[in-house]
Amino acid sequence: MVISLNIGIIGIQGAISEHVHLMNKIFKINHINGKIFFIKNKFEIKSIDALIIPGGESTTISKFLLNFGIYDEILNRINENDLPIMGTCAGCVLLSNEIANETKEISLLKAMDMKVIRNAFGRQRESFENDIFINVLEKPFNAIFIRAPIIEKVWGKCDVISKIDNNIIMARQDKYLALSFHPELTNDLRIHEYFLEIIEDHLK
Numbered sequence: 001m002v003i004s005l006n007i008g009i010i011g012i013q014g015a016i017s018e019h020v021h022l023m024n025k026i027f028k029i030n031h032i033n034g035k036i037f038f039i040k041n042k043f044e045i046k047s048i049d050a051l052i053i054p055g056g057e058s059t060t061i062s063k064f065l066l067n068f069g070i071y072d073e074i075l076n077r078i079n080e081n082d083l084p085i086m087g088t089c090a091g092c093v094l095l096s097n098e099i100a101n102e103t104k105e106i107s108l109l110k111a112m113d114m115k116v117i118r119n120a121f122g123r124q125r126e127s128f129e130n131d132i133f134i135n136v137l138e139k140p141f142n143a144i145f146i147r148a149p150i151i152e153k154v155w156g157k158c159d160v161i162s163k164i165d166n167n168i169i170m171a172r173q174d175k176y177l178a179l180s181f182h183p184e185l186t187n188d189l190r191i192h193e194y195f196l197e198i199i200e201d202h203l204k
C-alpha cells in the first residue's frame with residue numbers, strides 16, 4: 001500500500017468535487033496520506049502520481065488543456081509511460097485514439113487504442129442510469145450516463161471491461177482507465193478503488 005500520493009484532477013467543469021470527495025473518502029478508509037487537487041497550471045502535471053479527467057464537454061476541456069500548455073505536459077508523461085489516468089465520460093473521449101463522428105476541435109491524448117462515438121445514446125436517452133456488470137467487480141454497479149460516449153471498438157492492448165446492450169462503456173489499457181459513465185455521482189467507491197489499485201501497481 002502506498003503511503004503518500006498526489007492525484008491531480010482537471011478542474012474546469014463537470015462533476016469535479018464529487019471525484020475529490022470519493023477519493024478523499026478512500027484515502028481516509030485506507031489510511032493513505034493522499035492529496036487530490038485541481039490542476040491549475042502545466043507545472044503541476046510534473047509532480048502528480050495520477051490524473052483524473054472528468055466529464056464535461058470534451059471540446060472545452062481539450063481547449064483548456066491546449067491553451068494552458070497542460071496538454072503537452074500530459075503527453076510527455078504518457079510518452080514516458082509514467083502517468084496513470086482515469087477518464088470519465090468526456091475524459092474517456094480525450095483518452096481515445098480516434099473519434100468516429102470526428103470533431104476537429106478536439107485534440108485527443110491517444111493514450112488508449114480505442115475509437116469512440118460522442119453523445120452516442122441518442123436524444124431520448126441523453127441521460128439515464130443502469131445497473132451494469134463490470135468484469136473487475138463482483139457485484140453490479142449503478143452507472144449514470146449523461147450524454148455519454150460509446151467505445152465503438154478497441155484494439156491492441158486495450159481490454160473491454162464493461163458493455164451495455166453490446167456497446168462498450170468501459171475499457172482499460174495498462175495504467176489507463178476509460179469509462180463512458182459517471183462513477184463519481186454515486187456513493188459507490190469501487191471504481192475509484194480500482195483506479196487506486198492501478199496507481200499502486202504502477203508505483204511498485
Ligand code: GLN
Nearest residue numbers: 055056057058089090147
Ligand atoms: N458529450 C460530452 C462529450 O462528448 C461528454 C458528456 C459528459 O462528460 N457527461 O464531450
